[in-house]
Amino acid sequence: MKGRPLVVAVSINGERSKSANPHVPIGPDEIVATALSCYDAGASIIHCHNASTALKGQAAADDYLAAWRRIRAERPGALWYPTLTRDGCDDLDHVRIIDEAIGLEFACCDPGSVGFSALDAEGIPMGGYYTNSYEQIRANFAQLAAWKLGPQIAIYEPGYLRTVLAYHAAGTLPQGAVVNLYFGGPYGLSTQASPSFGLPPTRHALLAYLDMLEGTDLPWTVSVWGGDLFRTELPEMAIERGGHLQIGLESHFDPVDKPTNEDQIRAALRLAEQAGRPVADREATLAVWRSPKA
Template sequence: MSTSTTPVIVEVAINGGTFPDRNPHVPLTAEAIQRDVFALLDAGASMIHSHTYDINLQGQAAADAYLEAWRPILEQRPDTVWYPTLSVDQSEGASGESIEGRFAHYPIIAGEVPMQIGIVDPGPVNLGYPDEDGIPMGFTYINTYADIRYAFEVCEKNGFAPSLAIYEPGFLQTVLAYRRAGRLPRGAMVKFYFGGEWGMFAKGHGVTFGLPPKESALRAYLDMIEGTDLPWSVSVWGGDLLQTPVARMALELGGHLHVGIEDHYDPDRTPTNMEIFEETKALCEEVGRPIATAAQTREILGLPDPQG
């Protein structure tokens, strides 16, 4: 099958750390999450990533918040490919709670509803925004080697396919080390997070992270995974993926797309998740790649049918 006709996974990250002051259309309540997710699934979205209204919740409290939103969705659409985020303290200067606490809600959710994907953030990164003088301020999102090992073990133990967020090239080096050691769990997908000019928090432009959303940057990542056959996607945090060259380039080279209100920022517009998805769908059609169904997404990732 040629690249031009290979199904493309379009993952929609519907909320994340975005709040109404940044985009008034962000779905945060259970009802709003359900409304957006059902609409996106009906429109053909391949995968959904979701947060709760409070990322600081842990354990049973976090699980309850996710289940309130997601149980009705999965009762009607049990084939949905989706995953929650980790519990992380994002207060000023914080680096996160214990690794056990960050994952405590995962097995609880998976014991109640279909859930096949987990998260591994394979490295530390500085995340911030400019102060009044344009100087970077913020915090360090810490993921030690021990934390990373624990995250992979959670995926192995529970049969979760790891969603591998690549904020920096060093993150990918760690993933490749696990692959060489034969310890990369089934279904792993690397997701290249490019730093847009407004950064992770969109509190001002000029302070960001990682590589910029340029063709040369994507080429560098692809050189690193050459010969691995790892599925990969691209996203831009603090910008608009579709307004950069990496979106079309990814489609033309066989990659996948990660879009949605979580990472999108444009000071001149605040689109809905559906508007972002429809714009993404139009680009896929222009390039000539159909959007993967849930079944095709599981086939690409090598995941079993949750109903069979």
């Protein structure tokens, strides 16, 4: 894979709070400063949340645009994409509004349902489910295809990937689809030890996903949620096998170590240099991820 561009995707904030990591950017001013710093540090593309996933439609779009109009003015064409609302795949109105206002190349799709839990006082998992129906997923893919936006597909569980592969086999997976393999670390989406979700961040877990992807040639990334990607074998394995990295403070959590997004980027760049894979710029990212807007 030497010489093949490596996409370094940085999820800069997510639902994380300052108590989880004081470097998480919150509010337009911090998001602008962090995004620009991350692009300068070498980020290929940024994923960002706004103030609340409870916002919908125009309100959600306006909250994103308060930061991203300024960022795009400083970095015309800089790649980024927003998240979904709490209605998941059933609500993409804010994506359409943002795309019409300043342009997008990618958008989220969560093709399945997953349980999120934490351990109670007795050590028993308790929590709830984040759900997306098959009808919602189908509508989501259809909208993104019509808008020429590449789906950034979250894979929380192997069943999610089976659904994606069915669309791929049917020839209906939108152009620009990227498979983001989410491995569950010891804290999951919490700041407390939890049973997390999905497969653990191990060599064999990644090989299982790669077995499923065999023959598809779909671009893919690795990330560890509620842990530290760089304390696993996954980044080196991904780089060696032609995959890409999804890093940043949305997924990272450690009760003691509190890196910045830029620290994570520098760690990714060191591995890329060692492997001889140049970090992808805008044009390389659009090409490698087969964006319909390339």
